[in-house]
Every structure is written in structure tokens, then in C-alpha cells.
Amino acid sequence: MPVKIGLVGLNGIGNLHAACYQEEELADLVAVCDVVKERADAAAEKYGVKAYYSLKDMIEHEPDIEVVDITTGGIDNGSWHFEPAMEAVGYGKHVLIEKPICHDVREARELVAFAEKQKVYIGCNLNHYFTEPAAKAKQYVDGGDIGELVYCMAKMGFNGGVDNYGLAGSPKVKGHPYFHMKAFLTHPFSVIRHFCGDITHIQTFSDRPGFRRSAGDVMVSINSIHMKFANGGVGYLLSQRGDAAYGLGGWWSLEMAGSKGTFCIENCVEKVSYWRAEKGIPAISKQPEPEVTDFGTTNFDRTFNNRLRAFLEDVSAGVPRDQLRANGRDALAVLEYTFAVIESYERGGELVRPHPLPPLHGDPLFMR
Known part of the structure; x- marks a missing residue:
């Protein structure tokens, strides 16, 4: 029904x-x-x-x-x-x-x-992360093709630059320094946590460019965020709100590297590449060709x-x-991370431990 x-x-x-x-x-x-x-x-x-x-x-x-x-x-x-x-x-x-x-x-x-x-x-x-590339990447993770997490790197934001900038007039945005953090960091944090698990430590170096300052814009629009995960891996998230053209990887990229392999999702809905960590891979020089799955999708709204x-x-x-899937506790987790970013920024880049999540008790109707 x-x-x-x-x-x-x-x-x-x-x-x-x-x-x-x-x-x-x-x-x-x-x-x-x-x-x-x-x-x-x-x-x-x-x-x-x-x-x-x-x-x-x-x-x-x-x-x-x-x-x-x-x-x-x-x-x-x-x-x-x-x-x-x-x-x-x-x-x-x-x-x-x-x-x-x-x-x-x-x-x-x-x-x-x-x-x-x-x-x-x-x-x-x-x-x-309700996308075909994310589902394929999760298969790599769950199938043991990534192994132990080494690092995660995410880059998400908006294309832009000074010639595309205009001071926001909406009272929902104008005058609110943490608009980008609260309105947007939910997304990259949720994807990172989906693949890498809970974050235990956060440190940010955040600011805004000169053209925003000159316009009287208080939005903290550039975020360089360092993370440590409960499983021992480390991570990095770069997010900005139309302050620069985005470059390699498009507007949205996520790379997760582990002891057995690495995947990278590009532009959220488009494709995922996977590199297997095999014996004999050169330490530097030539990288093996990845397994690329291109879904031919560009419509993010789906x-x-x-x-x-x-x-x-x-x-x-x-x-x-x-x-x-994507329940309230998951959404609370990424908001806790966002507020840890804000706290780190307000303390000049200090290391912050996010507020702990409520404990899981389990449902007796299902746990028998």
C-alpha cells in the first residue's frame, strides 16, 4: 500500500x-x-x-x-x-x-x-549518497576491496570566483556567518560518515576571501577541515561557496583510500573509479589503470x-x-560535526571533539 x-x-x-x-x-x-x-x-x-x-x-x-x-x-x-x-x-x-x-x-x-x-x-x-556511484563504491567497501581505512579526501562546493559573486540579499543568508557551514556541510559530512564511520576529532581553518570582506559579507565561505575517524583513519574536507572555479574532480569528489584499494567518486552521480593495491605497484612513477564505472548520469535531482x-x-x-537509512541520529551526527567546525573556527583552529551521539539501545521487537 x-x-x-x-x-x-x-x-x-x-x-x-x-x-x-x-x-x-x-x-x-x-x-x-x-x-x-x-x-x-x-x-x-x-x-x-x-x-x-x-x-x-x-x-x-x-x-x-x-x-x-x-x-x-x-x-x-x-x-x-x-x-x-x-x-x-x-x-x-x-x-x-x-x-x-x-x-x-x-x-x-x-x-x-x-x-x-x-x-x-x-x-x-x-x-x-543515494546514487549509483555511491552504491558501487559501498560494494567495494563491504566486499573488502578497500581494506583498512588510511585516508578520505572530499571536495564539495560551488563553481564561482570574484566575477560571479553577488552579495546575498535574503535575510535567511545575509548577515549570518555560518550559512554555508550549516546549509551545506551536512552533505559532505554525511557522505564521509557513510563510508568512513564516526568522526572523533575535527580541526578547521576557515575564512572568507577579500571580495566578500569588501562587500561587507560576513559568511565564512572557505572551509579546510581535518578529521580523525574512530577507526584510526584520517580525512580532509575542502568546501567553498562559489569563491573559485573548482578544477579537477568537478564540483563534488570523494576519494577513500585503504590498505587494499582506493575509490574516487566524481561529480556525485556520474562515475566511480577503483584502483586495486596489488603487489608490485611502483611506489611513485606509473599508476595502474583504474576500473572505471561511468553511469552516464548528470541529473543530480534524481x-x-x-x-x-x-x-x-x-x-x-x-x-x-x-x-x-539516513535517520535522525545520522543527521544529528553530521550537525554535531558542523558545530564542531564552528567551535574550532571560533577558537582559532583548535582541535575539537564533537559532542557524543546518544547511545543505541536496540529495539527488543527485533533483537531476539
């Missing part, structure tokens, strides 16, 4: 989610909600569903809704997530939230704990379809809450 969904927030991302649900056989979009009446009405007409202007009214008039999908935005693209998510969880509904899970890490901790108490699913749109389907599959199957 299709999962009945109520969608909250009908700006760009909300409409993208709605369009995905229209294509998805596991989804039954029954209602949309936005405090801006015109947006809710337009979406309701477009998708053939009922419009509401408060979450309370939507849930009380549509009691069969099983999932509330929250695609609101706000400051740093996340300050309007917490209240509707808490309200939906309070009604006992499963919740899917756009990233970041919350604008403030204290709110995220409270939300994840409340969802656990209510025994409902809470997921986040960590869509960057990651939304993939991620939303995965959530609906897990809800329909009734998987244990801690096995829900």
Missing part, C-alpha cells in the same frame, strides 16, 4: 519533493501545507490534493497521514524545521526533514530524543527520487528505527 504523505513547505525544495511523490508508486501525497496561503493553494491545484495553512489543521483533518515531510527553510536553510517536526512527532507521525535536520544542534538533540520516545521514524534528506523512495521502502517494511 502506498504511504500517505502530508508535505509542509512549498518553496522550491517542497515542490521538488511533491513532483518526486507524483512519480513514486510507494507514495500517496494527500495534502500540502504552507503558512503562505498562495503557495499552498498553488501546490494543491498543481498536484491535485488538499491545501492547509497550519500543520495542526492538516493532521487533524487528514488523520490517515502516515508521514509528514518537512521542507521548510528559514535562517541557514534550517530554522523552520524544529517546530513543525516536533509537532508532527507529537501526533505520532513519521517525519522526513530536509537538511540540516535543525538550525541549532540543541534542538536537533531534543528532536531526535523525542522521536525515539514516541517510537516513530525520523529521517533526513541526506541524498548525496538523488531526491532515490532518497525519498528509500525512506518509503524502509517505512513500508517496518525496519528497526536505528536501521532506517
Whole structure:
């Protein structure tokens, strides 16, 4: 049976989610909600569903809704997530939230704990690893073709430079120094953690270029982040928000190197290369030819379809809450890393240990 969904927030991302649900056989979009009446009405007409202007009214008039999908935005693209998510969880509904899970890490901790108490699913749109290249790379990892983690290097951001720059005018962005960190680092951190596990230490050297300073732009847009993983490996993440042309590897690249092999994903959805560590490889000189799997995909928006389907599959199957893909605890982890970056920056590049995640207790209905 299709999962009945109520969608909250009908700006760009909300409409993208709605369009995905229209294509998805596991989804039954029954209602949309936005405090801006015109947006809710337009979406309701477009998708053939009922419009509401408060979450309370939507849930009380549509009691069969099983999932509330929250695609609101706000400051740093996340300050309007917490209240509707808490309200939906309070009604006992499963919740899917756009990233970041919350604008403030204290709110995220409270939300994840409340969802656990209510025994409902809470997921986040960590869509960057719901791709064919990521699935292929995970096969290398799970099949033992990478071995023990040595290092991970990620580079994600936006093409740009001084000639493409314009001071943001939106109050959701302008005047907020950590917009890029909170709005964007969720994605690279989620992919890094998906492959490499939990991060135990973080240090950043972050800043903004002179042309931003001259314009009065306070956004800390350049982030050079060093990491240590629980399994002993090390990592590096470079992220910037349109301050330079991106160069080799495109706008998105992730390289994971281990004792038995190395993979590199380029441009998120496009291709993955794998180099096997074999006896007799020259220490420097010529590198062996990699195994390259090019999926011929350039449409990043399909990651939304993939991620939303995965959530609906897990809800329909009734998987244990801690096995829900891209769940609330996963989203909380990457927000903890983001706030560790902020703390390191504010302390002049000091080493920071992220706040520990809530312990896993296991579900007695599944652990027998």
C-alpha cells in the first residue's frame, strides 16, 4: 500500500519533493501545507490534493497521514524545521526533514530524543549518497576491496570566483556567518560518515576571501577541515561557496583510500573509479589503470527520487528505527560535526571533539 504523505513547505525544495511523490508508486501525497496561503493553494491545484495553512489543521483533518515531510527553510536553510517536526512527532507521525535536520544542534538533540520516545521514524534528506556511484563504491567497501581505512579526501562546493559573486540579499543568508557551514556541510559530512564511520576529532581553518570582506559579507565561505575517524583513519574536507572555479574532480569528489584499494567518486552521480593495491605497484612513477564505472548520469535531482523512495521502502517494511537509512541520529551526527567546525573556527583552529551521539539501545521487537 502506498504511504500517505502530508508535505509542509512549498518553496522550491517542497515542490521538488511533491513532483518526486507524483512519480513514486510507494507514495500517496494527500495534502500540502504552507503558512503562505498562495503557495499552498498553488501546490494543491498543481498536484491535485488538499491545501492547509497550519500543520495542526492538516493532521487533524487528514488523520490517515502516515508521514509528514518537512521542507521548510528559514535562517541557514534550517530554522523552520524544529517546530513543525516536533509537532508532527507529537501526533505520532513519521517525519522526513530536509537538511540540516535543525538550525541549532540543541534542538536537533531534543528532536531526535523525542522521536525515539514516541517510537516513530525520523529521517533526513541526506541524498548525496543515494546514487549509483555511491552504491558501487559501498560494494567495494563491504566486499573488502578497500581494506583498512588510511585516508578520505572530499571536495564539495560551488563553481564561482570574484566575477560571479553577488552579495546575498535574503535575510535567511545575509548577515549570518555560518550559512554555508550549516546549509551545506551536512552533505559532505554525511557522505564521509557513510563510508568512513564516526568522526572523533575535527580541526578547521576557515575564512572568507577579500571580495566578500569588501562587500561587507560576513559568511565564512572557505572551509579546510581535518578529521580523525574512530577507526584510526584520517580525512580532509575542502568546501567553498562559489569563491573559485573548482578544477579537477568537478564540483563534488570523494576519494577513500585503504590498505587494499582506493575509490574516487566524481561529480556525485556520474562515475566511480577503483584502483586495486596489488603487489608490485611502483611506489611513485606509473599508476595502474583504474576500473572505471561511468553511469552516464548528470541529473543530480534524481538523488531526491532515490532518497525519498528509500525512506518509503524502509517505512513500508517496518525496519528497526536505528536501521532506517539516513535517520535522525545520522543527521544529528553530521550537525554535531558542523558545530564542531564552528567551535574550532571560533577558537582559532583548535582541535575539537564533537559532542557524543546518544547511545543505541536496540529495539527488543527485533533483537531476539
